[in-house]
Amino acid sequence: MTSLQAAGCGIIDRASGEPCPRPVAAGDLNLCARHLLEAYDAVVGEVGVTDALPAPCAVCGSRLGVLYASGWLCAVCEWRHGEVPDEGAESVRVEVVYYLARLDRIKIGTSSNPRARLAQIPHDELLAFERGGRDLEQRRHREFAHCRAGREWFDRDPLLLAHLERLRADAPADPWQLYLRWRSEATALLGHHPA
Template structure:
């Protein structure tokens, strides 16, 4: 603050808020924020899901948007390889009082084909893991299908997969992003 109690910007006599981090008035703090945001970007919701990983979180720069998960430039089309990045998952869906344990390499497309009330969890793995889970919970399997009655052991397994505050779709987005990064695309 200047000796007059105004903003530290020459000629500005607007008094800074008492809890301001710098001796600047609100308009000058916003100008400084905009200047810094040019370099570091602003985290926000993407205008549409990322084409590479499906994330909805992005970083907005004056030059455009980047996905906050996989850093894909919004508006760029995934090349043939990145667009085909496959991450196999075992999914756990709830429909009424039953749980379906299935597997897919494209959960959005597969789950769009199914009737369910809630996505309970994703577990990274393929058909072999799915078959192990079917065997693990076989005592509660419904007529040799992929559907199981809810029971304590299955609920505990799903709770371990989720962890506190874990979003299954967020996990899947991270796995796809990691697969793209490992492939160097």
């Protein structure tokens, strides 16, 4: 334990208003083992844990998934593990990199089902979409690594804000309209009519 750490856990009990008396778990965080696990569960519930799916995705066949508190999603197409697709249903997938604002941070993530994904992420505003998948997302993470504030969260940096302005310059004011246009184009390429 460093000289900066307190002897006990840093969590204040809501009921009593007193500090947790348990000893601090090993590491740099001022939390006992119980509160450290509760914090881990909260983070897993928000950002998920990437791992192998229990079985291949029923839609795209991928073995890679993300486990959330609500269950497994395919990491490629975000189909909920265990759900059976309609017979003969052919889904149009458009991968996007999304930029979300929450307080003073910006999240850069990717999804081929952004409505479902964004519904799971607490955010204040959808800033922009950029067409592309994991490769583009990882390239953006490297490009803005100097302002990384967490796994996929970044500080509002002038270079990142300038990038967002470029994305929005030629796009509709509502990023969802741009996404719908991309889906419509992809549907047309398949020779289907959108529903």
